[in-house]
Amino acid sequence: MEEMIARVIENLGARVTGPMSLRLYMQPLMASIFATIAGIRDAQAGRPPYLWGMLTTPENRAELIGDGWKRVGKIFIIACVLDIVYQLIVERWVYPLEVIIVAIILAIIPYLLLRGPVNRIARLFIKPTVATAPAPADGKAE
Numbered sequence: 001m002e003e004m005i006a007r008v009i010e011n012l013g014a015r016v017t018g019p020m021s022l023r024l025y026m027q028p029l030m031a032s033i034f035a036t037i038a039g040i041r042d043a044q045a046g047r048p049p050y051l052w053g054m055l056t057t058p059e060n061r062a063e064l065i066g067d068g069w070k071r072v073g074k075i076f077i078i079a080c081v082l083d084i085v086y087q088l089i090v091e092r093w094v095y096p097l098e099v100i101i102v103a104i105i106l107a108i109i110p111y112l113l114l115r116g117p118v119n120r121i122a123r124l125f126i127k128p129t130v131a132t133a134p135a136p137a138d139g140k141a142e
Helices: 002-014 023-045 050-056 058-090 096-125
Strands: none
Touching: 002 096, 023 050, 023 058, 023 096, 050 058, 050 096, 058 096
């Protein structure tokens, strides 16, 4: 087990200077862009910050996870595919645990860390659009 952990740490460190290292900058950047867009949309809709909402409202957790996965899932899959290509070039073998770790670090973590704070900052500048019920035709309140 210790050998596997040491190999994983060594291989993760080698990705920084090895071939295809540009993806280590581009994939978190893309996840950050998607998180920014989603955070602004959350602020416009008046929703709570993403990660905070996931942790504090268990009744909405499945919906929030589905929404987050829909927005960042493609970047996660691309990160997996590119890491598999990297491993085939450098290691001549694929280590699935490393693929998952790298994809989480490059796609999921930046998304989770930015979507909520972008929502909070956007709320300073954007008023939430709250849908209101239309007024009755006769002008009397019910």
